[in-house]
């Protein structure tokens with residue numbers, strides 16, 4: 001009898017745990033919630049014009065995301081420097097100019113170095129460009145044999161032949177499918193990419209990467225309101241921008257920051273934090289990126305904080321299974337990018353990232369764009385699959401899964417051309 005009872009207990013507890021553990025993919029189970037108003041301040045004041053937005057609402061929202069979600073950068077670098085390590089006028093079959101630039105960041109006598117791989121179209125004087133991180137090293141985005149292989153720590157990846165956390169020749173070109181370089185160059189754009197692991201290795205360990213440069217003596221991890229990895233990656237993007245401003249071959253007023261998935265979260269935060277970025281593309285960025293948290297569809301705050309405790313600041317944990325308490329949602333992160341062009345993209349099978357939540361977020365951010373005289377997304381009805389809606393705020397949901405495809409790049413190029421005219 002006793003054993004039967006304990007078995008029963010065991011299954012009841014397991015059932016309860018499961019109810020919490022299973023992510024919700026059922027639209028009818030999305031809770032009723034109110035999207036926090038973009039145009040009413042935390043104190044309840046109405047935001048009537050662009051001045052109110054810029055002077056009152058935007059700063060308080062930025063501060064909230066900085067202190068409670070991504071975390072603040074604790075201070076300034078002591079030194080910034082870069083060196084063009086390699087330069088070729090004859091890359092990609094003569095179509096592109098290639099540079100590899102080593103950027104060094106120093107603080108408290110500690111330093112890190114990351115490498116920007118830059119391709120520019122040869123027939124354009126000062127090229128507009130896309131800047132974005134890659135997941136597995138600069139050498140994976142192209143077959144180009146001249147691209148250096150990073151020595152930084154990498155997550156293992158059987159498909160790419162990455163073992164022992166070391167990047168190697170076997171993975172050269174392993175991610176060409178995600179980077180439509182030929183199309184980008186042919187459209188007159190440049191591409192700058194960086195291996196994100198050089199800026200901050202993607203592991204729950206704060207002993208390496210950018211964070212440790214800023215520690216006081218004996219400090220082992222950031223304080224609760226200080227940056228996680230997403231904010232560190234965003235900071236790295238801004239340091240890449242520092243270089244691009246100095247590069248006479250780049251039209252630095254036309255740099256669009258791009259990112260897929262976790263790197264899309266970083267691109268959004270970089271765009272919100274640094275107004276020098278002319279536009280932002282979020283490709284399948286999901287929870288903690290473009291998707292509304294209060295829908296609790298697919299990945300949730302609790303899940304992301306447990307699976308990746310190093311991505312956000314520790315303060316964000318107060319919203320684990322407690323999205324109701326959030327006075328903001330991710331549409332207000334998107335609104336921080338206004339009036340600059342913003343593209344949010346989803347994929348039908350990428351339910352974990354909540355395509356509808358990503359769309360609604362772009363829709364709800366649009367009131368701020370409209371306030372600033374720009375066209376956002378005017379209808380709350382989800383666009384048809386593979387039918388992009390492209391205004392200053394743009395959105396598409398494409399067929400297929402969590403990825404970056406030629407299709408995505410074709411849309412970004414078409415949109416960027418009109419936006420950056």
Ligand code: GTR
Nearest residue numbers: 260261262263286287299304
């Ligand atoms: C997942 C994570 C997502 C997304 C993705 C990725 O495991 O839950 O939020 O960031 O990784 O970056 O590929």
